[in-house]
Amino acid sequence: MKKKVDVAIIGAGSAGLYALSQVKKETDNFILINDGPYGTTCARVGCMPSKSLIHIAEYYSDRHDFEKSGIRNADKLEICIPDVLQRVRKHRDILVNYNIKKSITTLGDKALSGKAEFIDVNTLKVGDDEIHAQKIIIATGSTPVYDIAWNDFREYILTTDELFEQKDLPPTLGILGLGIIGLEIGQALSKLGIKVTCVHSKEFIGGLSDPDINKVMVSLCEKEFEMWRGGERASLEKVGDKIQMTSGKREVLVDKVLVSIGRKPNLKSLKLENIGITLDKKGMPKFNRQTMQIEDLPIYIAGDVNADRPLLHEAADEGRIAGYNVVNQQKSFKRKVPLAIVFTDPNIAFVGKEYKEIKDDVSVLIGSYDFSKQARAMLMNINKGIANLYVQKSDGKILGAQIAVPGGEHLAHQIAWAIEQELTVYQMIEFPFYHPTLEEGLYALLLDCIRKLENKKEGILEIPFL
Amino acid sequence: MKKKVDVAIIGAGSAGLYALSQVKKETDNFILINDGPYGTTCARVGCMPSKSLIHIAEYYSDRHDFEKSGIRNADKLEICIPDVLQRVRKHRDILVNYNIKKSITTLGDKALSGKAEFIDVNTLKVGDDEIHAQKIIIATGSTPVYDIAWNDFREYILTTDELFEQKDLPPTLGILGLGIIGLEIGQALSKLGIKVTCVHSKEFIGGLSDPDINKVMVSLCEKEFEMWRGGERASLEKVGDKIQMTSGKREVLVDKVLVSIGRKPNLKSLKLENIGITLDKKGMPKFNRQTMQIEDLPIYIAGDVNADRPLLHEAADEGRIAGYNVVNQQKSFKRKVPLAIVFTDPNIAFVGKEYKEIKDDVSVLIGSYDFSKQARAMLMNINKGIANLYVQKSDGKILGAQIAVPGGEHLAHQIAWAIEQELTVYQMIEFPFYHPTLEEGLYALLLDCIRKLENKKEGILEIPFL
Numbered sequence: 001m002k003k004k005v006d007v008a009i010i011g012a013g014s015a016g017l018y019a020l021s022q023v024k025k026e027t028d029n030f031i032l033i034n035d036g037p038y039g040t041t042c043a044r045v046g047c048m049p050s051k052s053l054i055h056i057a058e059y060y061s062d063r064h065d066f067e068k069s070g071i072r073n074a075d076k077l078e079i080c081i082p083d084v085l086q087r088v089r090k091h092r093d094i095l096v097n098y099n100i101k102k103s104i105t106t107l108g109d110k111a112l113s114g115k116a117e118f119i120d121v122n123t124l125k126v127g128d129d130e131i132h133a134q135k136i137i138i139a140t141g142s143t144p145v146y147d148i149a150w151n152d153f154r155e156y157i158l159t160t161d162e163l164f165e166q167k168d169l170p171p172t173l174g175i176l177g178l179g180i181i182g183l184e185i186g187q188a189l190s191k192l193g194i195k196v197t198c199v200h201s202k203e204f205i206g207g208l209s210d211p212d213i214n215k216v217m218v219s220l221c222e223k224e225f226e227m228w229r230g231g232e233r234a235s236l237e238k239v240g241d242k243i244q245m246t247s248g249k250r251e252v253l254v255d256k257v258l259v260s261i262g263r264k265p266n267l268k269s270l271k272l273e274n275i276g277i278t279l280d281k282k283g284m285p286k287f288n289r290q291t292m293q294i295e296d297l298p299i300y301i302a303g304d305v306n307a308d309r310p311l312l313h314e315a316a317d318e319g320r321i322a323g324y325n326v327v328n329q330q331k332s333f334k335r336k337v338p339l340a341i342v343f344t345d346p347n348i349a350f351v352g353k354e355y356k357e358i359k360d361d362v363s364v365l366i367g368s369y370d371f372s373k374q375a376r377a378m379l380m381n382i383n384k385g386i387a388n389l390y391v392q393k394s395d396g397k398i399l400g401a402q403i404a405v406p407g408g409e410h411l412a413h414q415i416a417w418a419i420e421q422e423l424t425v426y427q428m429i430e431f432p433f434y435h436p437t438l439e440e441g442l443y444a445l446l447l448d449c450i451r452k453l454e455n456k457k458e459g460i461l462e463i464p465f466l
Numbered sequence: 467m468k469k470k471v472d473v474a475i476i477g478a479g480s481a482g483l484y485a486l487s488q489v490k491k492e493t494d495n496f497i498l499i500n501d502g503p504y505g506t507t508c509a510r511v512g513c514m515p516s517k518s519l520i521h522i523a524e525y526y527s528d529r530h531d532f533e534k535s536g537i538r539n540a541d542k543l544e545i546c547i548p549d550v551l552q553r554v555r556k557h558r559d560i561l562v563n564y565n566i567k568k569s570i571t572t573l574g575d576k577a578l579s580g581k582a583e584f585i586d587v588n589t590l591k592v593g594d595d596e597i598h599a600q601k602i603i604i605a606t607g608s609t610p611v612y613d614i615a616w617n618d619f620r621e622y623i624l625t626t627d628e629l630f631e632q633k634d635l636p637p638t639l640g641i642l643g644l645g646i647i648g649l650e651i652g653q654a655l656s657k658l659g660i661k662v663t664c665v666h667s668k669e670f671i672g673g674l675s676d677p678d679i680n681k682v683m684v685s686l687c688e689k690e691f692e693m694w695r696g697g698e699r700a701s702l703e704k705v706g707d708k709i710q711m712t713s714g715k716r717e718v719l720v721d722k723v724l725v726s727i728g729r730k731p732n733l734k735s736l737k738l739e740n741i742g743i744t745l746d747k748k749g750m751p752k753f754n755r756q757t758m759q760i761e762d763l764p765i766y767i768a769g770d771v772n773a774d775r776p777l778l779h780e781a782a783d784e785g786r787i788a789g790y791n792v793v794n795q796q797k798s799f800k801r802k803v804p805l806a807i808v809f810t811d812p813n814i815a816f817v818g819k820e821y822k823e824i825k826d827d828v829s830v831l832i833g834s835y836d837f838s839k840q841a842r843a844m845l846m847n848i849n850k851g852i853a854n855l856y857v858q859k860s861d862g863k864i865l866g867a868q869i870a871v872p873g874g875e876h877l878a879h880q881i882a883w884a885i886e887q888e889l890t891v892y893q894m895i896e897f898p899f900y901h902p903t904l905e906e907g908l909y910a911l912l913l914d915c916i917r918k919l920e921n922k923k924e925g926i927l928e929i930p931f932l
Contacts, residue, residue, distance in 0.1 A: 022926065047902050052845045056535045059528055069522045070549030076542040083536030091845055290932055312901035320926045331925065332932040336898040379518045379557055410876035413905050417880070417897045421887065431883045432802040435778035436513050439879050459797065460488065460786045466756055466798040 001129045005031045007326050008124055008133035010116045014040040014312055015303025015319035016139035022323025032107060033126055035115045039096040041141055042312045049164040050184055052091040054343050056084050057191035065381045079193050082168045089164060118275045121297050135298045135326035138270065139319060142263035142304040153238040158258045169194055170255030174245040176234055178205040178227065180342045182260035187344050190225035197226045197252045199234040199245060206348045210355040210402035212368065216386045217348060217404040265305045290332035292322040300326060311340060339416040346385035347408025352400030352419040358390045365393050367449030369441055371405045376436040382406040391449045396424035407438035414442060425449045429462055467595045471497045473792050474590055474599035476582045480506040480778055481769025481785035482605035488789025498573060499592055501581045505562040507607055507770065508778045515630040516650055518557040520809050522550050523657035531847045545659050548634045555630060584741045587763050601764045601792035604736065605785060608729035608770040619704040624724045635660055636721030640711040642700055644671040644693065646808045648726035653810050656691035663692045663718045665700040665711060672814045676821040676868035678834065682852045683814060683870040731771045756798035758788040766792060777806060805882040812851035813874025818866030818885040824856045831859050833915030835907055837871045842902040848872040857915045862890035873904035880908060891915045895928055
């Protein structure tokens with residue numbers, strides 16, 4: 001079959017579907033090509049099921065506070081991992097089906113199953129079909145990084161894509177990689193009573209780069225589970241019916257190993273090199289973050305596949321931008337303030353400028369607040385963690401933050417939205433902070449910045465003159 | 467003893483202490499007069515202990531989700547109310563002592579114990595002492611409303627000031643009044659297994675006035691405990707060793723009754739009428755909300771005692787404003803956007819314009835979002851409640867909100883801060899909303915407003931052109 005379309009979208013994940021929502025506004029003549037199961041990474045194997053697991057882990061972990069809170073027999077609670085996983089899958093299925101139903105089922109022959117390969121900049125081969133498209137959007141997502149050497153004992157290895165498909169989990173688990181996903185899952189499984197040993201080749205965990213925050217988060221995590229940080233990459237070997245995990249002089253026998261050492265873009269099978277696109281050392285094409293266009297070609301790249309900001313809300317924006325631009329006069333769009341949240345206990349979050357961008361900048365100061373003293377957090381037995389706010393010395397403008405604090409997911413939004421509006425700490429501290437809330441921790445953080453700033457405000461700090 | 471001071475502050479609660487913080491910056495010649503126990507209403511009997519109780523109630527209530535989440539033996543958990551109350555008091559004592567230590571202990575003879583009474587606009591009588599002050603700040607707080615008829619069976623009546631002092635609580639409890647405090651406490655005690663019967667003379671509970679939100683909240687609460695709404699005021703009568711609570715045709719026998727029918731300003735003993743201050747029908751003096759000054763007198767009134775906004779963060783602002791103005795050239799201050807949060811399940815909150823201000827205003831529309839569909843809330847088994855946002859039709863400016871939603875305390879801050887900055891729904895929807903978070907419920911709420919607005923945005927709704 002040969003087919004001519006205005007737009008071909010490769011990939012029916014989050015980015016592809018958001019692109020589709022824009023494309024549909026202008027043309028009916030499109031095709032959505034998908035290889036493998038429908039449903040987004042986010043809903044199928046990513047954000048959604050992990051949050052369900054984390055929530056149950058928190059439930060179960062709360063029992064440690066029960067006795068001192070006046071709730072008896074917490075020691076009688078028992079966890080049933082198969083039921084936990086079933087619950088997680090049930091949640092996942094509801095959300096996957098909801099997403100798919102919303103978007104795919106009505107497409108009919110506009111949806112095509114198969115692997116796409118570039119013939120020229122306007123032509124794709126999908127199995128025996130040839131699609132000629134005026135514009136093409138690549139939104140093929142990513143796949144967990146995996147070492148084929150592990151194929152010798154494949155049944156002992158779990159990728160994060162496979163974790164939630166398990167019927168049960170063993171008593172001991174090695175975890176390779178404590179990035180964002182590894183730390184979320186590793187901590188949750190540990191709270192669920194699985195003995196995890198985590199190996200991480202860096203000193204910084206959970207994507208952190210601010211040493212203050214990392215130090216606190218590491219010390220909190222070390223109370224919960226074993227971590228080997230900053231050593232050699234772990235080597236795996238099958239020993240009897242276990243896996244021996246070795247890093248330097250440390251070794252441990254575990255029942256299985258969960259691999260969470262990153263995800264790689266699904267680019268290779270597209271054969272971009274066939275059509276003369278220059279790829280960098282990592283095999284990535286050059287694209288414009290404001291338009292999502294690759295070079296000046298009729299090809300756009302959106303979502304995890306471009307490896308720029310592999311987060312759902314960014315994939316949504318990138319899909320929308322690409323989708324808009326393939327059916328309209330091309331525009332450049334303003335991208336959002338960077339915001340990433342790690343759903344650990346306490347929540348890690350990164351907002352705005354990164355630590356490495358400000359650490360040597362003498363025009364920036366760092367305000368800090370220790371949430372172990374925070375009143376509301378204390379009332380909820382979650383008083384721990386720390387937040388750093390990066391502020392421009394000249395005027396108190398908020399530039400960025402790294403935090404690992406209770407309720408961090410909410411505070412991270414509040415800080416991100418302040419940065420979007422280019423607010424200063426002086427403006428933000430005039431907002432109402434209700435009592436007793438975790439937001440008062442943010443107030444204390446702003447106050448610390450203001451104490452360190454030289455420009456003092458006249459009148460009352462928290463209340464402007466009329 | 468006769469003493470001359472620059473400033474006398476009557477009341478060492480939140481408002482008085484915040485006033486003191488401003489006064490101290492300009493003069494050492496002040497006196498702080500306090501009658502009764504030190505420590506703020508908030509920390510002693512109000513916000514703080516109630517949040518501790520609510521948190522334990524939520525812990526205990528979570529057990530209903532345990533079985534389906536894969537956590538076994540939830541039915542073996544038992545609550546020990548005396549231990550719960552002890553835990554609450556322990557939390558409270560830490561916070562009360564922290565507050566007092568911070569502010570009172572260093573005052574020496576600048577702190578005076580006793581009841582103050584006005585002799586003239588500059589003179590106070592405190593026991594045998596006479597204080598002449600150039601400026602006086604009234605910050606005497608409030609007391610629970612109480613009917614002296616109940617003295618016939620005083621040991622069966624609990625005020626909210628007494629609740630947390632109890633060693634134990636009985637199996638059945640009547641609750642008079644489902645305002646903000648009554649609903650918080652009533653729901654929490656119900657979750658802790660106490661059979662509560664709540665009598666409320668209005669149809670609207672928890673301070674709500676938006677009928678959509680009230681309807682949902684009422685139906686959620688009715689699943690948890692018995693409410694008699696909108697009927698006659700309950701009458702109480704001792705029958706054997708119980709109290710019979712009667713309202714119209716409904717009656718019930720309860721072990722004790724918790725009274726939460728409001729708090730009244732502690733004004734009477736000051737004898738304001740002696741010095742020619744005009745009091746309104748409710749016995750309240752006229753004061754300026756921007757300066758806290760009473761008429762044009764050298765007297766200021768701050769905190770719960772003025773009955774304007776009886777909330778900690780407002781008491782803090784009022785104390786600061788009064789404190790600033792008694793020692794500086796008087797200024798008018800901009801007051802914060804109204805924000806009140808009720809720590810029920812789900813959280814109720816009121817932000818900005820009240821429902822009654824907008825309900826008949828044709829220039830305002832109401833956007834709505836049903837949190838029973840919210841993805842993250844579903845993953846946490848807390849998907850319930852509803853949010854209404856009040857928006858100016860002409861430009862989408864956010865004016866106010868009433869909500870009863872999970873995580874409402876955070877969303878309420880986010881909405882309040884948007885109103886402080888006079889943001890429109892179009893501006894706010896361009897912010898990053900991380901996935902999967904409760905903030906996406908706010909996104910959906912904004913989206914509903916935008917769908918109902920006539921002025922459509924060009925390009926992509928969520929992403930501005932560069």
